[in-house]
Amino acid sequence: MAPYIRSVVLEAHPSASEETVAARIEARRARAWLVEERHAPESWIVLHESILRRPIIPRDAMADQLAHIVEVASKRRIVVQVLPLETExxxxxxxxxxxxxxxxxxxxxxxxxxxxxxxxxxxxxxxx
Known part of the structure; x- marks a missing residue:
């Protein structure tokens, strides 16, 4: 997950200092309990298809990220859907x-x- 989070932070803040990037990564990781803990709230997550078609990290790291999403969804508290590219x-x-x-x-x-x-x-x- 770390390479994906870093890429997302850098996309949003390309000129941020390394300290700022690290703080934003840590803040995002601190919220990860929302999908990782057994007693966390149920969630419905909609991913845009472009995430699958145009990954922002190398293929092997993206495969790890998608495997993590599958793992989280398998706990049956998270519903993951994909919004197709052609959706108006x-x-x-x-x-x-x-x-x-x-x-x-x-x-x-x-x-x-x-x-x-x-x-x-x-x-x-x-x-x-």
Whole structure:
């Protein structure tokens, strides 16, 4: 996973210092528990087909990354889908979106872009 994370960070921040790159990689790894731990929230992940067709790292490292995705999906808490290239609507391609539901609070949609993240409870039914 490290080569892929590094490539993603460098794509978003090509002139970042090595210290900044390392900090962003560490921050991303710190969030990895969301898909790696048994008791983490369930997730639905949509990958754009371009990720498969135009890898940003060498083939062997990309194969490792895809094997990791298969491993995570096999735990049956993660649903992985691929959005085809020819799809006309390209929703939310600039970052991650999570819809989080809670038994004791209103739902929250969290979006994460290249440079920031934001919780949007006011856009959902039941939100403030």
């Amino acid at each position: 609507a390209q929703p939310l391609l600039m970052g991650t979106t999570r819809l989080m539901t809670f038994s004791d609070a209103p739902p929250v949609m969290y979006t994460e872009g290249m440079y920031s993240g934001s919780g949007l409870p006011h856009l959902l039914p039941g939100g403030p």
